[in-house]
Amino acid sequence: MNDYFTSRRALIDGFLQEFASRLGAPHPIDRPLQRSLASAGKRVRGILTLAVGEAVGCRPEKLLPAAAAMELIHTSSLILDDLPSMDDAQLRRGAPTLHREFGEDLAILSAVALLNYSYGLVSSNHATLSPRRWPASQVIARVVDAVGWTGTIGGEAVDLHSEGSTLDFDTLELIHSRKTGALFVAAAAVGGMLANIDSARLRGVETYAKNLGLAFQITDDVLDVVSTPETLGKDVGKDAQRLTFVKLAGVDGARKLSAELVETSLAAIAPLGPAAAPLRELATLVRDRVK
Amino acid sequence: MNDYFTSRRALIDGFLQEFASRLGAPHPIDRPLQRSLASAGKRVRGILTLAVGEAVGCRPEKLLPAAAAMELIHTSSLILDDLPSMDDAQLRRGAPTLHREFGEDLAILSAVALLNYSYGLVSSNHATLSPRRWPASQVIARVVDAVGWTGTIGGEAVDLHSEGSTLDFDTLELIHSRKTGALFVAAAAVGGMLANIDSARLRGVETYAKNLGLAFQITDDVLDVVSTPETLGKDVGKDAQRLTFVKLAGVDGARKLSAELVETSLAAIAPLGPAAAPLRELATLVRDRVK
Numbered sequence: 001m002n003d004y005f006t007s008r009r010a011l012i013d014g015f016l017q018e019f020a021s022r023l024g025a026p027h028p029i030d031r032p033l034q035r036s037l038a039s040a041g042k043r044v045r046g047i048l049t050l051a052v053g054e055a056v057g058c059r060p061e062k063l064l065p066a067a068a069a070m071e072l073i074h075t076s077s078l079i080l081d082d083l084p085s086m087d088d089a090q091l092r093r094g095a096p097t098l099h100r101e102f103g104e105d106l107a108i109l110s111a112v113a114l115l116n117y118s119y120g121l122v123s124s125n126h127a128t129l130s131p132r133r134w135p136a137s138q139v140i141a142r143v144v145d146a147v148g149w150t151g152t153i154g155g156e157a158v159d160l161h162s163e164g165s166t167l168d169f170d171t172l173e174l175i176h177s178r179k180t181g182a183l184f185v186a187a188a189a190v191g192g193m194l195a196n197i198d199s200a201r202l203r204g205v206e207t208y209a210k211n212l213g214l215a216f217q218i219t220d221d222v223l224d225v226v227s228t229p230e231t232l233g234k235d236v237g238k239d240a241q242r243l244t245f246v247k248l249a250g251v252d253g254a255r256k257l258s259a260e261l262v263e264t265s266l267a268a269i270a271p272l273g274p275a276a277a278p279l280r281e282l283a284t285l286v287r288d289r290v291k
Numbered sequence: 292m293n294d295y296f297t298s299r300r301a302l303i304d305g306f307l308q309e310f311a312s313r314l315g316a317p318h319p320i321d322r323p324l325q326r327s328l329a330s331a332g333k334r335v336r337g338i339l340t341l342a343v344g345e346a347v348g349c350r351p352e353k354l355l356p357a358a359a360a361m362e363l364i365h366t367s368s369l370i371l372d373d374l375p376s377m378d379d380a381q382l383r384r385g386a387p388t389l390h391r392e393f394g395e396d397l398a399i400l401s402a403v404a405l406l407n408y409s410y411g412l413v414s415s416n417h418a419t420l421s422p423r424r425w426p427a428s429q430v431i432a433r434v435v436d437a438v439g440w441t442g443t444i445g446g447e448a449v450d451l452h453s454e455g456s457t458l459d460f461d462t463l464e465l466i467h468s469r470k471t472g473a474l475f476v477a478a479a480a481v482g483g484m485l486a487n488i489d490s491a492r493l494r495g496v497e498t499y500a501k502n503l504g505l506a507f508q509i510t511d512d513v514l515d516v517v518s519t520p521e522t523l524g525k526d527v528g529k530d531a532q533r534l535t536f537v538k539l540a541g542v543d544g545a546r547k548l549s550a551e552l553v554e555t556s557l558a559a560i561a562p563l564g565p566a567a568a569p570l571r572e573l574a575t576l577v578r579d580r581v582k
Binding site: 005023024025026028030031033043076080085086103104106109111112113115116117119120123124127135136137140141143144145147148149150153154156157160161176185257273 | 314315316317318319320323367371374376377393394395396397399400402403404406407408409411414415417418425427428431432434435436438439440441444445447448449452458
């Protein structure tokens with residue numbers, strides 16, 4: 001990781017740490033919430049929010065609530081994905097999954113509470129910045145659509161029930177554009193909208209994020225095949241029964257596909273000029289995960 | 292039920308039906324979502340939103356998205372409460388619980404999706420009405436606090452882990468003020484805020500809703516003891532292992548307590564005058580559930 005990402009990740013982790021210290025959640029939901037907030041995520045989605053905001057002139061500190069909200073949403077979806085009725089995972093971010101440590105009931109309630117709180121963070125951040133072009137309802141609608149049945153939740157539902165399906169590139173692309181792509185696009189769009197981005201630039205940023213999200217998911221598929229739980233911090237080989245890009249195109253084909261998607265994402269932000277340097281570096285980092 | 296409640300419930304059911312018909316959710320999450328939206332709820336929380344708005348001069352049709360949002364949130368919390376890792380219930384609103392019909396994974400994802408969408412409804416309703424006194428962030432913060440670890444979710448977590456605790460009135464009141472009271476208060480507050488209520492009246496409405504919510508929960512405790520699944524449409528006797536007001540005060544004591552709370556709620560809305568007639572009738576209906 002380079003300096004930009006290390007510093008932005010530290011900003012987000014600092015915000016989440018401060019947030020966790022003043023939650024005011026009652027026992028017994030306080031500890032699972034605190035553990036989920038303290039876990040060692042890469043913070044890619046939150047950094048994306050900050051980087052897009054910075055590309056249109058907004059200081060990163062001003063976007064921390066929204067960036068943290070994207071990480072709360074992502075953490076929430078991981079907790080749910082890991083449940084026994086879904087992926088039944090044992091390990092996440094190098095530690096036991098939340099339901100293994102605190103029980104299913106508290107894991108589910110924590111996941112829902114994190115998603116719930118993200119709306120408080122996004123709307124209060126909107127109130128602080130008051131972007132002239134983008135009313136709160138439009139910003140919130142982006143998040144709602146990215147999380148709900150048209151986004152992550154819909155993609156997860158389709159994915160869980162796709163096992164044994166005939167391999168089909170379009171289905172897989174649909175699943176991933178919802179499961180990963182939608183929140184990448186929302187994280188980018190929210191950062192831009194809160195920073196009062198104009199419509200044309202917003203479209204470019206969304207194309208960037210959509211392609212980057214898909215590339216990120218494909219590199220995840222590759223890592224699931226070529227990594228160990230120790231290096232990855234989560235279960236590997238979980239996708240054996242599931243449709244993946246690696247199954248469809250092989251490891252090398254998946255690598256090539258993710259590299260092409262990264263090129264497409266870079267082209268989409270070319271008009272943003274030098275201020276978009278962090279977005280370019282982020283795209284390169286995604287590609288280099290599976291180099 | 293009297294005419295007012297029949298007509299308002301029909302408005303909310305009509306909105307939810309129309310909403311369910313144009314969801315655009317992918318298979319296999321479409322059917323559990325549609326079933327949960329079509330289930331025969333009393334719609335007390337949504338009616339509360341409409342009734343408070345009407346008490347300050349807003350036509351009920353204008354508040355339907357927010358009223359529906361309160362019902363989505365409530366439905367979401369019921370789906371979660373019924374899960375095997377929580378109350379492990381078989382029957383809800385006269386039908387098999389959602390996880391029994393569609394599996395735990397789709398039940399959980401549906402519950403999260405309903406809560407998620409409620410934020411879209413509240414914020415778009417705010418954008419339509421643009422209440423001068425209440426920015427979107429303040430309205431959304433009410434909902435976030437009512438749902439999250441300071442509200443329903445926190446109350447549920449404490450409640451699930453309170454079995455075998457020493458009976459204690461304060462603990463019980465805390466659980467119920469969070470589990471039921473918080474959403475009652477938010478449903479009332481949101482209706483008022485979107486209708487541009489002033490601060491003094493809002494405080495009265497909140498006191499009303501807080502006491503009414505507690506009375507409603509106590510009558511639920513009574514019904515759990517004195518009803519059959521056939522009349523109630525959900526499992527009964529589920530509270531045998533749990534702290535309830537009936538255990539603390541007996542059936543007659545619980546009835547008396549709920550009647551007192553209804554009196555307190557009525558006193559709080561006295562300054563609203565004749566326009567608050569629906570709120571008065573709603574309070575009477577709650578008391579009469581266990582007459």
